[in-house]
Amino acid sequence: SPLFHKFLKEALNKVPKDKCVTVRDALNQAMDEELERDERVFLLGEEVAQYDGAYKVSRGLWKKYGDKRIIDTPISEMGFAGIAVGAAMAGLRPICEFMTFNFSMQAIDQVINSAAKTCYMSAGLQAVPIVFRGPNGASAGVAAQHSQCFAAWYAHCPGLKVVSPWNSEDAKGLLKSSIRDDNPVVFLENELLYGVPFEMSEEAQSKDFTIPIGKAKVERAGSHITLVSHSRYVGHCLDAAAVLAKEGIECEVINLRTIRPMDVESIEASVMKTNHLVTVEGGWPQFGVGAEICARIMEGSAFNYLDSPVTRVTGVDIPMPYAKILEDHSLPQIKDIIFSVKKTLNV
Amino acid sequence: MRNAITVCFRLKIDTLPKKNQTLSLKVVVSRSFADFTPQATFDIKKCDLHRLEEGPPLKAELTRDQGLQYYRTMQTVRRMELKADQLYKQKIIRGFCHLYDGQEACAAGIEASINPTDHLITAYRAHGYTYTRGVSIKEILAELTGRKGGVAKGKGGSMHMYAPHFYGGNGIVGAQVPLGAGIALACQYQGNNQLCVTLYGDGAANQGQLFESFNMAALWKLPCIFICENNKYGMGTSVERASASIDYYKRGDFIPGIRVDGMDVLCVREATKFAADHCRSGKGPIVMELQTYRYHGHSMSDPGVSYRTREEIQEVRTKSDPISMLKERMLSNNMASVEEFKEIDVDIRKQVEEAAQFATSDPEPPLEDLCNHIFYNNPPLEVRGTNPWSKLKSVS
Numbered sequence: 001s002p003l004f005h006k007f008l009k010e011a012l013n014k015v016p017k018d019k020c021v022t023v024r025d026a027l028n029q030a031m032d033e034e035l036e037r038d039e040r041v042f043l044l045g046e047e048v049a050q051y052d053g054a055y056k057v058s059r060g061l062w063k064k065y066g067d068k069r070i071i072d073t074p075i076s077e078m079g080f081a082g083i084a085v086g087a088a089m090a091g092l093r094p095i096c097e098f099m100t101f102n103f104s105m106q107a108i109d110q111v112i113n114s115a116a117k118t119c120y121m122s123a124g125l126q127a128v129p130i131v132f133r134g135p136n137g138a139s140a141g142v143a144a145q146h147s148q149c150f151a152a153w154y155a156h157c158p159g160l161k162v163v164s165p166w167n168s169e170d171a172k173g174l175l176k177s178s179i180r181d182d183n184p185v186v187f188l189e190n191e192l193l194y195g196v197p198f199e200m201s202e203e204a205q206s207k208d209f210t211i212p213i214g215k216a217k218v219e220r221a222g223s224h225i226t227l228v229s230h231s232r233y234v235g236h237c238l239d240a241a242a243v244l245a246k247e248g249i250e251c252e253v254i255n256l257r258t259i260r261p262m263d264v265e266s267i268e269a270s271v272m273k274t275n276h277l278v279t280v281e282g283g284w285p286q287f288g289v290g291a292e293i294c295a296r297i298m299e300g301s302a303f304n305y306l307d308s309p310v311t312r313v314t315g316v317d318i319p320m321p322y323a324k325i326l327e328d329h330s331l332p333q334i335k336d337i338i339f340s341v342k343k344t345l346n347v
Numbered sequence: 348m349r350n351a352i353t354v355c356f357r358l359k360i361d362t363l364p365k366k367n368q369t370l371s372l373k374v375v376v377s378r379s380f381a382d383f384t385p386q387a388t389f390d391i392k393k394c395d396l397h398r399l400e401e402g403p404p405l406k407a408e409l410t411r412d413q414g415l416q417y418y419r420t421m422q423t424v425r426r427m428e429l430k431a432d433q434l435y436k437q438k439i440i441r442g443f444c445h446l447y448d449g450q451e452a453c454a455a456g457i458e459a460s461i462n463p464t465d466h467l468i469t470a471y472r473a474h475g476y477t478y479t480r481g482v483s484i485k486e487i488l489a490e491l492t493g494r495k496g497g498v499a500k501g502k503g504g505s506m507h508m509y510a511p512h513f514y515g516g517n518g519i520v521g522a523q524v525p526l527g528a529g530i531a532l533a534c535q536y537q538g539n540n541q542l543c544v545t546l547y548g549d550g551a552a553n554q555g556q557l558f559e560s561f562n563m564a565a566l567w568k569l570p571c572i573f574i575c576e577n578n579k580y581g582m583g584t585s586v587e588r589a590s591a592s593i594d595y596y597k598r599g600d601f602i603p604g605i606r607v608d609g610m611d612v613l614c615v616r617e618a619t620k621f622a623a624d625h626c627r628s629g630k631g632p633i634v635m636e637l638q639t640y641r642y643h644g645h646s647m648s649d650p651g652v653s654y655r656t657r658e659e660i661q662e663v664r665t666k667s668d669p670i671s672m673l674k675e676r677m678l679s680n681n682m683a684s685v686e687e688f689k690e691i692d693v694d695i696r697k698q699v700e701e702a703a704q705f706a707t708s709d710p711e712p713p714l715e716d717l718c719n720h721i722f723y724n725n726p727p728l729e730v731r732g733t734n735p736w737s738k739l740k741s742v743s
Contacts, residue, residue, distance in 0.1 A: 076563065079525045079562070079563055082525020082560070083563060085529060086525060086528060087533045087536070090466060090530040113522060114519075119722060119723045122503060122509040122515075123500035123503065125498075126509045127723035158730075159721055182723045182725070183722045183724075
């Protein structure tokens with residue numbers, strides 16, 4: 001009856017609606033909201049203002065906030081990163097964008113020696129509330145000099161927080177937390193994820209939605225094996241888990257969200273349940289994120305619960321090649337994760 | 348009357364109470380302050396100019412009070428640095444120690460021309476500026492000796508001392524220059540009419556990041572005074588061997604520059620005032636080159652005589668010492684007496700001695716402090732020690 005339909009429609013309207021938002025838009029929202037909330041926040045980097053961002057992440061911000069708060073810089077990474085750190089020391093809250101983290105190597109001294117170490121060296125007298133953000137890791141066809149993952153390099157250093165979001169909720173909630181944090185945060189985005197839409201809960205769409213730095217999230221519960229990953233490869237793990245589920249293997253997938261400080265407790269709790277662990281990352285194997293997880297598991301309480309050694313799935317230990325077939329085989333594919341899971345489980 | 352009238356009198360013993368019955372000879376300087384010249388005008392060296400029609404004035408006014416204050420500041424820095432030299436040779440100070448003696452007029456002159464609310468950042472030869480920016484001798488020496496009473500609680504050492512509106516103390520050559528431009532950006536952003544004095548040496552003048560900073564500072568008209576303290580040697584390398592152009596005041600290219608006699612505190616003061624006016628009027632950055640000299644080697648591990656002659660050092664000491672020059676100016680203009688300067692010297696010596704006492708007796712920081720201050724305003728966290736069973740605590 002029409003009355004019943006009207007009643008149903010009203011009832012459905014009251015149910016919270018999840019919206020699909022791309023990672024790019026989620027990052028844009030985060031910056032927009034934080035720029036509005038705190039006038040000390042500003043963004044600087046190459047092409048962030050009038051070009052709307054090299055990858056359009058800062059689209060519309062210059063139009064809304066103007067030259068004072070959205071600043072186009074010359075191609076001077078060391079200079080503008082240092083300027084951003086100085087501004088942070090003097091009371092502002094800069095977001096310093098590196099067009100990709102590959103270019104951050106030009107400025108890495110400012111990130112480590114001027115930003116990360118200063119609070120400690122000054123015994124707490126001098127804070128550096130700054131966010132360094134930009135795309136990290138492999139893209140598509142950009143070859144060796146533009147494809148390096150810097151998670152391990154930055155996460156090595158005390159004084160930095162290193163964040164690596166996967167989906168839109170991660171991106172928005174973690175970027176907001178990073179901007180509000182009074183310490184230097186390296187915020188590693190992924191260019192291939194920018195255009196990917198993810199469902200964002202109504203809660204996540206609010207202006208006060210933040211995700212705490214340093215806490216991992218269990219994206220999928222499972223009982224046979226734990227998969228730990230960050231950024232783009234969380235999606236690969238979930239895809240692998242879906243395939244494996246059909247064969248009766250239930251994977252627990254953990255999204256690290258933060259590389260430093262790493263939420264080892266969440267990994268340990270999971271391993272104590274599943275007894276098997278596979279780490280998945282895009283970066284190179286040596287001295288990487290997976291290597292650190294292995295060491296921490298060995299040193300902690302979960303070691304005794306392992307039924308087999310931890311397996312690392314990583315990028316191939318080579319500079320990134322250009323040809324598509326070679327590039328595809330330089331990074332973990334879903335079949336590599338599936339293969340590694342089965343080897344670890346000895347099935 | 349030009350000559351001092353001194354009145355000596357021997358206190359009569361029998362007129363004194365029993366407890367005071369010691370012979371004492373009292374010398375009283377009976378000159379009153381009204382006998383001194385309260386203010387004088389001095390000729391100062393003309394500054395070489397780059398892209399400027401006019402420069403700082405050729406005359407500087409000095410009041411008696413100012414003169415005594417500048418003297419006191421420079422002499423304090425001098426004695427503090429010499430004390431640090433002593434403590435280093437006794438192995439009570441370790442690691443790097445880059446001393447500032449000889450360059451005192453730069454720090455004193457700059458501080459005399461800016462406001463306490465302005466900002467300043469320098470490199471590793473920083474003890475003088477740490478003092479002029481308001482940190483006590485006690486806290487500086489105790490930081491050098493690595494004690495908990497040091498300005499950075501012993502965590503920073505010689506090159507990492509901080510104070511409000513003073514950003515160190517930076518160990519990486521040249522890295523402080525973009526930082527200084529960033530501080531100036533913050534001043535401009537906040538619209539507070541403050542500026543940032545950003546110092547670097549003749550060695551750092553060849554760092555690429557300086558030119559990146561010059562470009563952005565000029566582009567955005569940042570209120571930044573870039574100051575090159577040219578003491579003629581970058582460690583063991585003379586300026587002629589390091590730079591294709593040793594006209595450091597011109598190296599800002601499109602940024603106006605002034606070359607200043609860095610041994611004359613009045614010259615430094617007038618030039619910095621000029622530069623500050625330039626910045627505050629919205630004209631953008633300016634470069635200053637202070638020609639100065641360090642008596643010590645690059646650091647305490649450098650005797651400083653393998654790349655320059657003892658004669659050269661001695662010549663600067665006798666002909667251009669900043670403290671002597673100021674003193675002689677004031678004496679020859681009857682602005683103060685020899686005894687007054689002596690009194691100041693004695694007082695400073697006492698203060699430095701007390702500070703050194705503190706710096707050698709204060710305890711080292713407690714081990715509990717090892718992991719603290721990694722982060723600011725952060726909940727406590729656990730830090731891994733040298734082995735997996737060593738779980739240390741870090742608070743903000």
